[in-house]
Amino acid sequence: MIGRDSSQTAASMANISGREVTKSYTKPTTPDDDEGLVTVATIPNVVVEGESHPQQHSEWIVSEQVTKQKVFKAPGYPKPIPKPFDGDLPVYEIKATPDMGLGLFATRSFSAGDLIFAERPLLVLPLGMINLYDEVPAEASNRSGDLTYSHPATAGPFNLGDAEVLIELAVSKMNPDVSRAFHSLDNCHSPNDYSQMIGIALTNALRITNLYDGPTYRAYLNSYAGISEIGSRINHSCKPNVYFTFDLASFSFSFKALRDIASGEQLFRSYCSIHAGRAQRRKELADWNIICRCASCANTTTDSDGLRLGCDKIIFNAIGIVTNSCRMNRAAMRSSFEYLAQLRQELYDEGLYTSKLYPSLLRIMRALCMKMESVDKAKEIEEEMKKYDKINDDLGAE
Numbered sequence: 001m002i003g004r005d006s007s008q009t010a011a012s013m014a015n016i017s018g019r020e021v022t023k024s025y026t027k028p029t030t031p032d033d034d035e036g037l038v039t040v041a042t043i044p045n046v047v048v049e050g051e052s053h054p055q056q057h058s059e060w061i062v063s064e065q066v067t068k069q070k071v072f073k074a075p076g077y078p079k080p081i082p083k084p085f086d087g088d089l090p091v092y093e094i095k096a097t098p099d100m101g102l103g104l105f106a107t108r109s110f111s112a113g114d115l116i117f118a119e120r121p122l123l124v125l126p127l128g129m130i131n132l133y134d135e136v137p138a139e140a141s142n143r144s145g146d147l148t149y150s151h152p153a154t155a156g157p158f159n160l161g162d163a164e165v166l167i168e169l170a171v172s173k174m175n176p177d178v179s180r181a182f183h184s185l186d187n188c189h190s191p192n193d194y195s196q197m198i199g200i201a202l203t204n205a206l207r208i209t210n211l212y213d214g215p216t217y218r219a220y221l222n223s224y225a226g227i228s229e230i231g232s233r234i235n236h237s238c239k240p241n242v243y244f245t246f247d248l249a250s251f252s253f254s255f256k257a258l259r260d261i262a263s264g265e266q267l268f269r270s271y272c273s274i275h276a277g278r279a280q281r282r283k284e285l286a287d288w289n290i291i292c293r294c295a296s297c298a299n300t301t302t303d304s305d306g307l308r309l310g311c312d313k314i315i316f317n318a319i320g321i322v323t324n325s326c327r328m329n330r331a332a333m334r335s336s337f338e339y340l341a342q343l344r345q346e347l348y349d350e351g352l353y354t355s356k357l358y359p360s361l362l363r364i365m366r367a368l369c370m371k372m373e374s375v376d377k378a379k380e381i382e383e384e385m386k387k388y389d390k391i392n393d394d395l396g397a398e
């Protein structure tokens, strides 16, 4: 954990100017220098046409004013929140689960890639403000000194005292219904460890990978996170059926189907790295007090762990074997197809269809079907391939 003597933090200025509240975080170096000022802004800063519901604004704790400009300059800002094709009809319900507290359930069926619902978060804040990184994935950074979050514009990092004041300030700006919604969210932490505000933020924060302070290479460390009224009720599974994206122009999350979902199914997203073995996933899930009992965790084998850890490489090799044997007779084609179909099933069983190479696997399977003149099967695979191409684009675009 990182910390900074709170006496170093200048007192709150609590200036209210229009829709913004500013708190002096560290002393500005010059009187007109806004570096070190953290703003609590209401986003969108105007009423968006067709959106009258008060909940449809977010309070955003912004640590760099330049980042706020990125949102204001996003093409189309301020866009209305996207609507699923059923418009205003409810497509989910929140209800109690036997072992996970509340959960979100589909009340109609969805196809992979469908928008289930979109919402503007109640609160957006710099993730580093609450998430005091003690471990950073190797791919995020190999720079020394990157293990702590530093406010890019100031000399020192946030501490939890700052975070609490800022979250309280943001919540105090919300209208009573929105504030009630925030306070009613789950808190999996003990009051001995964190205050209620920090506990709620830690339990429910969803990383917004495309909204961050500073340069792209620090995106992972300097990203923001959103706390949502509905999306925060989605429980964890290592075999998720939902993913989410964030759109800057509408300042909203979109929650989408990761595979076909039947009406009545509970919606799950993954809180941990999907390409990690069970031991590592358990470690990551301890932050939410979760001992996951999903089918992948319950039935872990060395092979299933190996598939998660090496999934892209395994698909790559399988495709290589098939495409290298280009002069195949019909029997060889059939056995190649079966080999790939089995891999596809194993990936599906582990919930690994978000692998970047999954659509390539489907592409080869479709090509084999065409050669074998199994036109209907080829069409069916092509449909799935298109869906996962789109899902990959969505996830890659973030």
Ligand SMILES: C[S@@+](CC[C@H](N)C(=O)[O-])C[C@H]1O[C@@H](n2cnc3c(N)ncnc32)[C@H](O)[C@@H]1O
Residues within 6 Å of the ligand: 099, 100, 101, 102, 103, 185, 186, 188, 203, 204, 232, 233, 234, 235, 236, 237, 288, 289, 290, 291, 292, 293
């Ligand atoms: C973001 S909240 C999800 C919504 C929450 N269930 C509620 O009642 O609002 C995260 C908390 O839900 C519970 N949870 C989520 N996924 C779970 C799982 N797979 N197994 C057990 N508990 C889970 C844990 O208590 C976790 O700290």
